[in-house]
Amino acid sequence: MALDVELYQGESRQLVRTEPLIALLRPAFAAETAPFRGNPRFVLMLRNDPGPETYDGDLELTNLRADFGYIHVAIHMEGRVVYQKPYSVNSLVGPVLARMARELAPEERRWAFRIAGLPSSEDGGDGDSPQRLPPVVDGTDDIDVSRSARLPFGIRPAAEPEIPLLDLAEYGVTLTDPEVPVAVLLGAGVQRHLMDMELSTEIEEGGFLVGRAFRRADDPGRHAVIVDEVLPAEHSGASLMHFTFTGDSFRAMSGLLGDRQLVGWYHTHLFQTERTIGLSRTDIDLHRDTFRRPWQVAALINLTSRRRVLTCYASSDDWMAPCPIRNLDDDADSHRSAHPSLGHK
Template identity: 80%
Template sequence: MALDVELFRGEARQLVHTEPLIALLKPAFEAETAPFGGRPRFVLMLRNDPGPDTYRGDLHLTNLRADFGYIHVAIRMEGRVVHQKPYSVNGLVGPILARLAREIAPEERHWAFRIAGLPSPEDLPEDASEGGTSAQRLPPVVDGTDDIDISRSTRLAFGIRPAAEPQIPLLDLAEYGVELADTKAPVTVLLGTGVRRRLMEMELSTEIEEGGFLIGRAFRRTDAPKLHAVIVDEVLPAEHSGASLTHFTFTGDSFGAMNRTLGDRQLVGWYHTHLFQTERTIGLSRTDIDLHRDTFRRPWQVAALINITARRRILTCYASSDDWMAPCPIRNLDDDADERRSTRPTLGHH
């Protein structure tokens, strides 16, 4: 089915431009297709997964069909696939239409667009998508639950009280080659032997988000005891989790399986993947931030994000900071041969 992109100007939404979706996208992929010479063949699959309804730059651009919020782009040349990757519609189409809108009416700040030719919401079967069914993994069904009012704990047959927080030991980052002037973030992440390789090479789906736990040890910094550092020494994929193209869900069973492996170590954070380009400076979505703040409440627990691109994986880490999530510097302890490293570390986002 041929799909057109319609661009509307102003709050009255006057139709000012119509263009086939493939023709609109082709210039954006010249870097991927130019090395191969021939004529590219595009295969586009729009997914019926709700995405952001607004692209914000120097103008306001509303997606009128945000119920189809994600698009999978595959490019074939000379009989082989040279590029394939899912994107958010706003992240891919938004910048292109924003440039076009500025050419048409530079003074206008309110715009809207829609991909015409999609089925109406009323005509969509449950979980349907353009060209097929969205990949997903459903979490296990909960067999039963019970609510406990801890304010009435004195009248219960058992007692409930907060567990005492263990004493967090001190760690001298200078002994690991970390230059302290570079690390004012709330948490500094030290990746133990083989951990970065595991994150970069472990088998991960390109159809649905994957995730799991970061196991290791938490410390306070000797130079700044209110700031923390964590050493991650194991990556543990979550069991019994739910996932789709745009969401990852832990369950109680996920945490139960993880707790059986902890021993005397700590849950220092979690990780998950993103399969599409992010649209903001911070890579975490609002759902990711809410999950972290509700579930991983220790100030030293981190959220690791693996962005899967066509050519590589990009690892970033975040920790809670006031009402936001701050990027964390990452030190790969595989940089040097000695157990205690004294050379300049690889800090930053790998």
């Protein structure tokens, strides 16, 4: 099925351009196809997974079909697949459409686009893509806590343990933005483990961050965490675009906590991140529903063919704000800024 990209101008969203999706993508992959002979054949698989609605550039570009937010690109040449990688739709077609929009009407700031010919959201699915289904959990039941007065047992909130203070300066940390909600310190060997651990390139992987939570001595209303260990999640479900915890995932993890705390979670993305935020809407919902402590963080490991990039986020009002990260394996005697992301080639 041939797909077209429609470009709309202004608040009235007047249709001003229609281009075949393949025609837009060919120039973007010129470097990948240059070493081979013949004409490249593109095989595109759009995923029915919500993605970012707006492309982050120097103009406003809204994706009107953000329900299909991701696209897997495979390029066939010389009888074989020479390149394949998943992307978010915005990161792939956004730069091309932004250039086109500037040429059509340089003074216009508001644009929108959609990929025409897609099925309705209800018709999408994972299809035959690689996936790991979450195991069926037996012996569970839902409890309506609003009816707790009529239950044969009581339900009350557990008392929050007192969170100690931490002086970041003692760890050689200087914050370029003191108002960040959480500062993340990686304990001995943690960054090396995250960068070198075996991770799938076909489905998302994830797990838990274990360590200690603190209030910052310079601003007790804000927090810092020290990550001591990374625990891959057991009994989880996953696909190319999703990672899912189950109750058994948390039960297995809790047996390994000891006197430490669950300071957050991590998972991988196999597509290029947006510049403003790498988390998908599904990731944000999972974090806000499951990891509700203000000091719990969501760590994202973005995988590409050549490198891994680690970025951490924490809840901040109605946003997920990037957290500064400090690797304590570095020289702690010299005060250095904590960076928003770490990675290696």
